[in-house]
Amino acid sequence: MKGTFPIRQFEKVDTPFYYYDTNLLKATLKAIQEEEAKHPGFAEHYAVKANANPRILKIICEAGLGADCVSGGEIKRCIETGFSPSKIVFAGVGKSDREINYALDHNIFCFNVESVPELEVINALAAQKGKTAKVAFRINPDIDAHTHANITTGLAENKFGIAMRDMEPAIIEASKLKNVHFVGLHFHIGSQILDMSNFKALCERINDLQRQLEAHHIQVQNINVGGGLGVDYCHPNQTPIPDFKNYFNTYAQYLELRPGQKLHFELGRSVVAQMGSLIAKVLYVKQGVAKQFAIIDAGMTDLIRPALYDAYHKIENLSSDLPEEKYDVVGPICESSDVFAKDFQLNKCSRGDLIAIRSAGAYGEVMASQYNCRPLPKGYLKEDF
Ligand code: LLP
Numbered sequence: 001m002k003g004t005f006p007i008r009q010f011e012k013v014d015t016p017f018y019y020y021d022t023n024l025l026k027a028t029l030k031a032i033q034e035e036e037a038k039h040p041g042f043a044e045h046y047a048v049k050a051n052a053n054p055r056i057l058k059i060i061c062e063a064g065l066g067a068d069c070v071s072g073g074e075i076k077r078c079i080e081t082g083f084s085p086s087k088i089v090f091a092g093v094g095k096s097d098r099e100i101n102y103a104l105d106h107n108i109f110c111f112n113v114e115s116v117p118e119l120e121v122i123n124a125l126a127a128q129k130g131k132t133a134k135v136a137f138r139i140n141p142d143i144d145a146h147t148h149a150n151i152t153t154g155l156a157e158n159k160f161g162i163a164m165r166d167m168e169p170a171i172i173e174a175s176k177l178k179n180v181h182f183v184g185l186h187f188h189i190g191s192q193i194l195d196m197s198n199f200k201a202l203c204e205r206i207n208d209l210q211r212q213l214e215a216h217h218i219q220v221q222n223i224n225v226g227g228g229l230g231v232d233y234c235h236p237n238q239t240p241i242p243d244f245k246n247y248f249n250t251y252a253q254y255l256e257l258r259p260g261q262k263l264h265f266e267l268g269r270s271v272v273a274q275m276g277s278l279i280a281k282v283l284y285v286k287q288g289v290a291k292q293f294a295i296i297d298a299g300m301t302d303l304i305r306p307a308l309y310d311a312y313h314k315i316e317n318l319s320s321d322l323p324e325e326k327y328d329v330v331g332p333i334c335e336s337s338d339v340f341a342k343d344f345q346l347n348k349c350s351r352g353d354l355i356a357i358r359s360a361g362a363y364g365e366v367m368a369s370q371y372n373c374r375p376l377p378k379g380y381l382k383e384d385f
Helices: 022-037 056-064 072-080 097-105 116-128 164-176 195-215 244-254 305-308
Strands: 016-022 042-047 064-067 088-090 108-111 133-140 180-186 222-224 264-265 276-287 292-296 313-316 326-330 339-348 352-358 377-383
Touching: 016 164, 016 222, 022 056, 056 072, 056 377, 064 072, 088 097, 088 116, 088 222, 097 116, 097 276, 108 164, 108 180, 116 133, 116 164, 164 180, 164 195, 195 244, 244 305, 305 339, 313 339, 352 377
Parallel strands: 016 377, 042 064, 042 264, 064 088, 088 108, 108 133, 133 180, 180 222, 222 264, 292 326
Antiparallel strands: 016 276, 276 292, 276 352, 313 352, 326 339
């Protein structure tokens, strides 16, 4: 046993696989619930896109969180897991008719609508069913959260949401349509955000927008501020729980909530990132001309974040206590971007050593692919060993 990993039991299953420390997940969920409970009206809808493993979803559902879904498939999985449809929100710029119909049939809490054409389609499909769909408008707040270019979402140039200047006309349009009911505003400024001043800027923008709407006698019942709280990918062995206290306090301090108004959050990464590790085996150690390579049996097909975003994940050799050496840790895929880390200090590696790629619980298993005809990695929970 090295750190918190049951490595002897790991020998019984095929690598690569995801290992989920469910004790840490439960402790994280408890921290969220405790901090949230200090602020009446705050409610969390877990962003399912971060990790949709059914057994992980079940634990999150049992903790009482709602679900933020971005596809019919996610809604279906959440309903099958036991999430109450009254706690499911449906976001996304490109909802298909089939997905909208599915969500209408299950009477989900709310559609986060990203354009007026989408609003009109939801209205028409709801009319065919004799239903009224609850809608919130996703507003693009044009805030630069200074994260990786591929994961910013709240800038005017991004495809997401309705521009601020179009917010009022959209709400007025909704009031004319018979089969949609306007219930709130939705925002999301990006992901892996650690500087709270970005969330403060969002609060100030929302305060302005609310005042603008109230001047025209438009009231907003629900405000959804999306997710985005980041995690420490360089954490030492003792895995930290993200600072939810500071995060919720920022909203409590700067967002001017009206009496009875509800504030919804859609945290994904901060709920599940730290509990997950991708476990792999060293296949070969190869001496290159300028480099030493640790070639492992996991690749970018199992965890694409380093290849796609240059993301840093801490790597550990679980099988070795020998002095550290420098390695490029690479996978077997036929792409030169299939690299987990360059010049990384690892305890000396040998064939068969178990490797843990840490903080991989969010946007790991869900983004795996079958490129090169590889099987998808399995996800195991702590209790499986
Ligand atoms: N709400 C909306 C509308 C979103 O677009 C997202 C994430 C979330 C909530 C959850 O954000 P979180 O709390 O996880 O930051 N694959 C990328 C991250 C993409 C995030 C997309 N949207 C990565 O691996 O870093």
